[in-house]
Every structure is written in C-alpha cells, then in structure tokens.
Amino acid sequence: MTEPARTRPGGIGTVVTEPGAEPVIDVGRLHVHAGASHILRGIDLTIRAGETVALLGANGSGKSTLVKALVGTVTPSQGTVGLLGARLGTDRVPWERVGYVPQRVGAGGGVPSTAAEVVASGLLNGRRWWLPRGWRGRVRDALGEVGLADRADSAMQVLSGGQQQRVLIARALVRDPDVLVLDEPVAGVDRPSQEAFAATVRRLGERGVTVLVVLHELGELAGLVTRAVVLRHGVVVHDGEPPRPRTEHGAATHHHQHPHDDATRRRPALTQNPVAADPEEVAP
Amino acid sequence: MNPLAELGWMFTDPFMQRALLAALLVGASAPVVGTYLVQRRLSLLGDGIGHVALTGVALGWLIGAALGVAPDTLAVPGAVVAAVAGALAIELVRRRGRTSGDLALAIMFYGGIAGGVLLIGIAGGSNGNLMQYLFGSISTVSDTDLALTVVLSVVVLAVGVGLRAALFSVSHDEDFAVASGLPVWLLNAAVAIVAALTVTVAMRVVGLLLVSALMIVPVAVAQQLTHSFARTMTTASVVGVVVCVTGLTITYFQDVSPGATIVVLAVGVYAVAAAVRPLVARRRPAQDPHPDLPDDVELPPAERKAADQEVCT
Numbered sequence: 045m046t047e048p049a050r051t052r053p054g055g056i057g058t059v060v061t062e063p064g065a066e067p068v069i070d071v072g073r074l075h076v077h078a079g080a081s082h083i084l085r086g087i088d089l090t091i092r093a094g095e096t097v098a099l100l101g102a103n104g105s106g107k108s109t110l111v112k113a114l115v116g117t118v119t120p121s122q123g124t125v126g127l128l129g130a131r132l133g134t135d136r137v138p139w140e141r142v143g144y145v146p147q148r149v150g151a152g153g154g155v156p157s158t159a160a161e162v163v164a165s166g167l168l169n170g171r172r173w174w175l176p177r178g179w180r181g182r183v184r185d186a187l188g189e190v191g192l193a194d195r196a197d198s199a200m201q202v203l204s205g206g207q208q209q210r211v212l213i214a215r216a217l218v219r220d221p222d223v224l225v226l227d228e229p230v231a232g233v234d235r236p237s238q239e240a241f242a243a244t245v246r247r248l249g250e251r252g253v254t255v256l257v258v259l260h261e262l263g264e265l266a267g268l269v270t271r272a273v274v275l276r277h278g279v280v281v282h283d284g285e286p287p288r289p290r291t292e293h294g295a296a297t298h299h300h301q302h303p304h305d306d307a308t309r310r311r312p313a314l315t316q317n318p319v320a321a322d323p324e325e326v327a328p
Numbered sequence: 329m330n331p332l333a334e335l336g337w338m339f340t341d342p343f344m345q346r347a348l349l350a351a352l353l354v355g356a357s358a359p360v361v362g363t364y365l366v367q368r369r370l371s372l373l374g375d376g377i378g379h380v381a382l383t384g385v386a387l388g389w390l391i392g393a394a395l396g397v398a399p400d401t402l403a404v405p406g407a408v409v410a411a412v413a414g415a416l417a418i419e420l421v422r423r424r425g426r427t428s429g430d431l432a433l434a435i436m437f438y439g440g441i442a443g444g445v446l447l448i449g450i451a452g453g454s455n456g457n458l459m460q461y462l463f464g465s466i467s468t469v470s471d472t473d474l475a476l477t478v479v480l481s482v483v484v485l486a487v488g489v490g491l492r493a494a495l496f497s498v499s500h501d502e503d504f505a506v507a508s509g510l511p512v513w514l515l516n517a518a519v520a521i522v523a524a525l526t527v528t529v530a531m532r533v534v535g536l537l538l539v540s541a542l543m544i545v546p547v548a549v550a551q552q553l554t555h556s557f558a559r560t561m562t563t564a565s566v567v568g569v570v571v572c573v574t575g576l577t578i579t580y581f582q583d584v585s586p587g588a589t590i591v592v593l594a595v596g597v598y599a600v601a602a603a604v605r606p607l608v609a610r611r612r613p614a615q616d617p618h619p620d621l622p623d624d625v626e627l628p629p630a631e632r633k634a635a636d637q638e639v640c641t
Contacts, residue, residue, distance in 0.1 A: 156551065161496065173493070
C-alpha cells in the first residue's frame with residue numbers, strides 16, 4: 045500500500061535560525077467561507093524560519109480557522125497556503141516536519157488510550173503508516189520535554205486538562221518538527237502547565253524551530269514572542285511588534301477590581317494588548 | 329459417557345471442526361474491528377451494515393435463481409458486496425456532515441431489512457430462507473464457506489492489527505491525522521470495508537442481527553479491565569474467542585441457538601466484569617487525584633477545615 049518506513053528526507057540540519065530566511069508559512073489572499081459566513085477575508089501572512097509568532101484576536105476573529113487552513117483541515121475558498129515551500133492542495137507537503145497542536149476537545153474517543161499511545165501517533169505521516177523502531181524512547185523523550193515523563197502509561201482521561209494539553213504538545217514534538225503550529229495551547233490551562241509550555245517554546249526557539257501560536261493573551265510567552273499578528277473579523281489589523289500590555293492590567297498577578305469607565309479613557313488601539321482593547325470585549 | 333470423551337467426540341466431528349475454526353476466527357477478528365468502531369462512537373455501524381447485508385443475501389439469491397445455480401452459493405458474495413457498498417455509503421455521509429450520520433444509519437437499517445424481504449420473495453424464496461442468515465447457522469458451514477471465512481478473517485486481522493497505529497490516529501483525532509499527512513479518507517474507508525467484511529464473516533456464526541454484539545460487547549468487557557487502546561483490543565479479542573468457542577461447545581451438547589448463546593455469554597461476561605470491577609479496583613483514598621499539581625486557589629485555613637469536616641460527616 046505504501047513504501048515501508050524510510051529515514052526522513054533531507055531537511056534536517058538545514059534549519060536556518062536567523063529571521064529573514066526562507067518563508068516557512070506563506071499565506072496569500074486567503075479567503076475561507078463556512079456556509080454563509082465569510083470567516084477569513086483576504087489574509088496575507090509570511091512567517092520565516094526561526095520566528096516565534098503569536099496570532100491574537102478576539103473570539104470569532106478567525107484565528108483558529110486560519111490555523112486549520114494552514115494544516116489542511118479547512119479548505120480555503122480562495123487564495124493559497126504554502127507550508128515549507130510546498131503549496132497545500134497541489135504539492136506534497138512535508139508533514140513530517142510540521143507539528144500541529146489542535147485545540148483540546150475532550151479526552152478522545154470511546155476507547156481509553158494512554159498518553160504514550162496518543163503521543164506515538166505523532167510519529168506517523170503520509171509515508172510512514174507504522175511506528176518506527178525505537179518509538180518508545182522517542183515518545184518518552186517527547187513526554188519528558190513537556191514534563192510528563194512519568195505519566196506515559198496513564199490513561200488520557202485521568203490526566204488534568206492542562207496535562208492532556210501537554211500530551212497533545214508532546215504528540216506534535218515527537219516528530220521533531222521544524223515548524224510548530226499551536227491552537228490556543230494555554231486556554232483554560234493550570235499555571236504549571238503554562239510555565240512548562242513557556243519553557244518548551246523557549247527551548248524550541250533556541251533550536252531554531254518556527255512557532256506559530258494562537259493566544260488570547262501573551263501571558264507567560266510575553267518575552268518569547270518575536271512578532272504578533274492580530275486578526276479582527278477575518279482581517280489582519282496588526283503585524284509586527286508584540287503589543288505590550290499595560291503593566292497594571294496585563295500582569296498575571298493583576299486583580300481587576302475597579303469599575304469600568306472605559307468610554308472616558310479609551311486609549312488608541314495597540315498601546316495595550318489589542319485583544320483586551322477590543323471594544324466588543326469590554327463590558328459597558 | 330464421561331464429559332471428556334464427549335469433548336473428544338466433538339473435536340473429531342468434521343462439522344464441529346469447521347464450526348469451531350469459524351468461531352475461533354470470528355471471535356478473534358470481530359472485536360478488533362469493534363475497537364475502532366467504539367473508538368469512533370459508531371457502535372451501531374455493524375448493525376446498519378448487517379441489515380444492508382441482508383439485502384445482499386437476497387440479491388445473491390435472486391441472481392442465483394436467474395442463473396439457475398443453487399440459490400445459496402451467491403448469498404455470501406452478495407452479502408459481501410452489499411455490506412461493503414453500505415459501509416462506504418455510511419462513511420461518505422459521515423464525512424459530508426457528521427450530524428446526519430445517525431439518520432443515514434437509520435435509513436440503512438430499515439431499507440436493508442425491507443429490501444431483503446422484498447427481494448427474497450421475488451427470487452421465489454420464503455422469509456424462512458432468510459432466517460439462517462438473520463440468526464446464524466454455524467452447523468451448516470461448508471468447506472467453501474470456511475475457506476471464505478479464513479481468507480476474510482485474515483484480511484480483517486491484517487488490516488486491523490497491522491495498521492493499528494495509523495487507524496488509531498485517524499479514529500482518535502481526525503484533524504491531527506490530516507495534519508500528519510496520513511491518507512485519512514483511505515484509512516476511514518479501510519475501517520468501513522473491514523467492518524463490512526467482519527459482518528459477512530460473522531453472519532454464519534451469530535447471524536446478521538447479532539453480528540454487532542460480537543464486535544462491540546467484547547470491547548465493552550475489555551474497557552472494564554484496561555485503560556490502554558492496544559490492551560483493550562487484545563483483551564477484547566481474547567474475550568471474543570473464549571465466548572465464541574464456549575458458546576459453540578455448549579450448543580454441541582444442548583440444542584440451543586449458537587448465535588444467541590454466544591451473545592448471551594458475552595453480555596453475561598460484561599455484566600460480571602462491570603459488577604466485579606468496583607470491588608476489585610483499588611479503592612483510591614478520597615484525596616487529591618492530582619498530587620503533582622499545586623492548587624490554584626488558596627483557601628484560608630478556617631474555611632478549609634470546615635470543608636474537610638463536611639466531607640467527614
């Protein structure tokens with residue numbers, strides 16, 4: 045049916061660390077419709093090797109749809125998506141170099157599965173339908189990378205939400221990707237898991253892995269993100285420096301207790317985290 | 329005659345030898361496919377396919393009657409074709425829009441039975457002819473049936489066990505499988521086809537109406553005992569073999585329906601496993617289930633004390 049396991053094609057070792065190199069993600073005039081709604085309205089986005097990019101925006105702004113179009117689970121109605129120099133839909137994309145962490149949805153199907161089994165499925169790709177020799181060691185290493193080395197044989201459903209999310213990150217890391225795409229990896233996740241995630245992203249950045257991460261707020265990643273792209277209603281409204289949250293509002297320790305009177309003191313957009321500044325997000 | 333000698337008799341009986349081999353293969357392969365179906369929450373898919381296979385049986389009869397061959401010869405091939413077509417149709421519907429999948433199953437249930445009864449009448453048969461397919465007739469397994477059973481079971485086991493990692497990935501998280509570059513459509517179709525083949529293989533042993541039980545109930549038993557996908561599959565397969573062979577052995581001595589006996593046995597094993605598990609399972613102390621995670625919320629000591637007392641009383 046397919047050729048047996050092969051060593052991965054040339055590509056490893058060619059990772060370029062400095063920004064300004066080959067485009068890893070190249071999206072051009074991308075439109076996505078879902079039924080009657082026009083979710084993405086002409087997105088242009090180029091991400092080069094070694095960048096750590098945060099994709100920000102309010103709920104419904106199209107962040108997740110953009111990520112899904114990137115990994116091929118949503119079909120664009122118009123425009124092109126390029127991944128590692130290959131065009132989705134026409135070329136063969138080297139998926140074995142792409143790590144994808146979807147938004148966590150429940151604990152999986154009707155049959156229990158262990159963390160190791162879930163992570164092992166990250167070792168498969170279009171050319172390799174079987175687990176390679178030595179997969180246990182690689183799975184253990186990937187779980188160690190997210191701080192769950194001792195939970196390899198735990199059933200997914202007994203892990204906490206944050207731990208399940210880390211298992212999904214390990215599943216993306218186990219194939220040793222050159223580009224990592226994460227959809228809200230820290231949404232509703234406990235603090236230790238957020239810190240473990242930030243440490244992982246730091247290590248990946250140092251290794252030259254390109255990271256695109258969908259976030260609601262920069263949080264623990266504030267110092268690691270090299271560039272931020274902000275979506276609003278399916279359009280890129282900001283692309284550049286990560287927005288600095290106002291210190292008294294953005295800090296994780298901040299307690300938001302004063303009454304809102306934002307109408308009188310609304311600042312121009314992007315001097316603070318634009319997600320929080322979105323007028324639709326602020327209670328009247 | 330002592331029971332051992334009777335068992336010896338059973339194994340020398342050529343009818344019984346064929347039946348036992350068929351039961352062994354079906355018992356081993358049906359739960360393997362069932363594991364994927366339960367994983368996808370498609371436990372009733374086997375039933376839908378079984379109903380469609382009935383139309384295939386009748387169609388085989390009709391064609392056999394038209395060609396002037398013995399009507400039974402084309403029944404099993406007809407069932408294979410109809411079951412594969414039906415399984416692929418359900419897979420297509422599931423792919424298009426997930427919500428209508430259960431409606432499509434329902435339509436297949438009724439269309440399959442009605443079509444079967446209608447066609448068997450046109451072919452000049454009676455509903456009685458359908459009974460052996462609906463409820464199984466393992467004692468009449470012929471050499472040809474057995475050969476087909478062996479071939480199809482080997483195919484089912486080869487795909488189900490050989491492609492386990494890939495099929496697990498697709499069944500567990502389809503989006504991730506797409507983003508891995510796995511041929512998701514092909515693998516989904518493989519599960520559907522293998523499920524269809526299992527239905528037609530198991531048709532002779534337990535009958536179309538009870539096929540799904542043999543695919544699903546052993547998995548339900550195994551779930552009570554393990555928490556890993558691979559071990560669930562292995563355990564289910566062992567349970568399947570044990571209930572099939574035991575059930576068949578019982579019917580050698582007692583004149584009862586083999587299919588019904590096997591399924592009742594399987595359900596009985598499930599009931600025992602479900603009842604015993606809470607007694608056997610280590611009783612975990614009512615403590616923090618995640619001792620490795622610090623608490624998010626700090627409670628003042630007084631409040632915590634009150635909460636603890638509440639638990640105690």
